[in-house]
Amino acid sequence: MLSNEGSHHNLDSPSEPTTQAYPIVAIATAPGNAGLAVIRASGRGVFERVQACFKSDRLIQAGSHTVHYAKLIHPVTQQFVDEVMVTKFVAPASFTGEDSVEITCHGGYLVTQSVYEALLAAGLEAAKPGEFTHRSFMNGKMDLSQAEAVAEMIHAKSEQGLRAARQQLTGALGEKVHAFRQALIDTTAMVELELDFSEEDVEFADKERLRTLLKDLDHGCSHLLDTYETGRLIRDGIKTAILGQPNAGKSTLLNALIGQNRAIVSPTAGTTRDTVEADFSIDGVYFRLIDTAGIRQTTDDIEVEGVKRSQAAMRDADLILWVKDQSKPLGPEEIALQESMLEAKAPVIRVLTHQDLAKDPTLDFANWDLSFDLTTPDASRLGALSDLMIERTLQAEYLNDESTLVTSSRHRQALMEAQAHIQSAIQGLDQSLPGDLIAIDLRGAIQQFGLITGAISNEDVLDSIFSRFCIGK
Template sequence: MSDIIQNQPIAAIATPVGEGGIAVIRVSGRESIKKVNACFRGKDLTDADSHTVHFGKIIKKDGRVVDEVLATIFRSPRSYTGEETVEISCHGGVLVTQAVLETILEQNVRAAEPGEFTQRAFLNGKLDLEQAEAVADLIHAKSIKAVDAAHQQLEGKLGEHIKTFRQQIIDATAMVELELDFIEEDVEFANKDQLRKLLLDVEQEINTLLETYETGRLVKDGVRTVFIGRPNAGKSTLLNTLVGSERAIVTEIAGTTRDTIDADWSYDGLLFKLIDTAGLRDTEDVIEAEGVKRSQKAFEQADLVVYLKDLSLPMDSSEREEIAAFQKRAGETPFLLVGTKLDLELPSEEERIHFDLKISSVDNTNIDRLKKQMKQRALESKDYDTSSLLVTSSRHRDALQKARENVQRAIQALDRGMTGDFLSIDLRAALKELGAITGEITNEHLLDSIFSRFCIGK
């Protein structure tokens, strides 16, 4: 995206393409107001004040009217991108919106690439890099908690916190390197004890942030919840009950579900990615066997496992062993053992296995309790507070981990009495990783990777 630096005018449809009351085309860059004014009939937009709206018509070069529009003027630097910007509100609809955009592009304006408006906002100092990433997170958020986390990052709280202890490392590095300039005079600018304490404090700050990542990941991406159990245990029925639609096919025939079926479900602000799996059993059916294999893989990747047992069937020793094996294999992954078809439950003998809950999807018995238990188990070892900082990006996690490693090496160098030049190398490496989070240190490949996941027009 080298053209960004040259401030070349770009344009894109900023609203979802389709039928609707209004669509918005965004134009940004050098002489954007002049470019739009060339195909706008109404007030002279080049004389318009910033943050004003003007009624007019978009006109083709041959004089044909494309649409009646409202043009909103944003003069630099008081715009989202920091550049001259015009937002054109036209009638919604695929054809008319595209016609307005094409008319704008005819004025020597280039079609924007995905995320290019936000990338320009970052390059022009309107947003830090982690704030720019939060824009995409906010757009793609599928739960209230994900929206809260994105808003927190968009406000720049994470970046401000990282910049604070990054500045401490900068100051310490300056003192260490200043000593190197006066090494022959044997002058000490950096108190080693104070430096060690500072680095230990920074290490703890990084550890605290990294501890929030698992919670942040679940909040952002959703809790990968896998329903497993034997055929006809009620897995598909439960999925349909939770999402409120017939997402999975339900029949009395064992082995109906041949592949994993995914569905998004939001409860109490948290997104769950529900996965219905093929019933667990030995089978000579090649397709069903592949389904069972995929069920096992889904289990291994789960954030929450819900094993369903049909209460209308007696539990034999092999099923007890199967449940125990899955509980053991789950390890630290939260595991719920749920009895299904409570409405058909057989008179039971003394139970030799403990159920977390017994439900009926037919009459909704204990379904609300199950929902609460699913959320509780998913976050049982994770403390989520909307007022606390959350690391939700794997890129941020990786950078923090590398920064911590460099800080730890610097502490070890101090303890071993190594010279300042070795210490400086580790400190500068830590600064580089922390700067990559906020965008103080970037490269073109990193920016392209981040902004390529944005939608066009943002």
């Protein structure tokens, strides 16, 4: 039995017809025991195939955005599977732009799998990773940067990462890039029209206005590119290597920051032989703390390997916490470590420990950022360290809801290449190059902007992007 339980209409849904591909189905919720699970299906003929799992034809007759209670049966064995709620979306007013159905069943691996297998038996095909979002993009429901933001939201590890993904999903980046591209398209049309009438000495493109536009676009690209490092760190997390000599207090500092005993602490030098990682969030920013083996000369083969891993962590770090025992002078190994940190080019926060011990008179304390008594970590000093960790790695002006962040290396590369074309066009204007040469750069920039939004795309790029999605999204 299928009965109408209610309806909701999407007033913002487009009215344009969309392309409907073969019908697909996937479990949209994570596996495991839960109160409910959701299975989604989309594509040509999806209503008829899903209808085969019910004893009435009410689903086909029902309107869009209606919800129905039903007893779902296996279409081949006719055995009862589960009591479900079925939500119907008629194209194009759905996530994919196609006819779509979402089935809410009882949670739990076995019952969810049973419902899924019944739908497969009804003639639906198993969806590939990201296929629903791919169809949404192909049907113009979102641009490519928004489609990528769906995956970013799913995989967000921090509040700031989620905020950046959310903003990209709303189209903030796509709208800016689309505006850049459209301005270039309009201008390029005038330049190329002028070429068609070159023998008549007619000027359609105002060269000064074109130069002003290109300089504005150059500035706009620079502004977006300036946000990339902050955007990347917010998305991926800030890899923070804690370095220093044995018994400097590295493991104790990691435990104090995360508020639990993640790393083993011992007065025996060389206790930490391998890197120990822990996740840590400061004001919605995700940090990946890496406690490392103490760096020193040693003949112990295992400890030698640990030191190598410590050096690798330093080279790969976005931030370095250099931990130093204030009761000991700066030795040759620490001087070498300091030089290595300069080569690593990551910002360094210098932390003195063992504040309960007498200070070594040879140390210049003005060169150190903070000091700790790690036997009883002070909450205010830990807070000051946390603030400093954000200050040294992220640009504060981009940590707000108004800033549009570039988080993808693909977007960054396209922006850099678009900017190179724009700067080349400006140089061409300054050198009074003919319009056909300038138009080559203008078209190059248009293409790069189009790669960001998906106005220009190829199957290899799309396959790479959507293969990173989970099945069911």
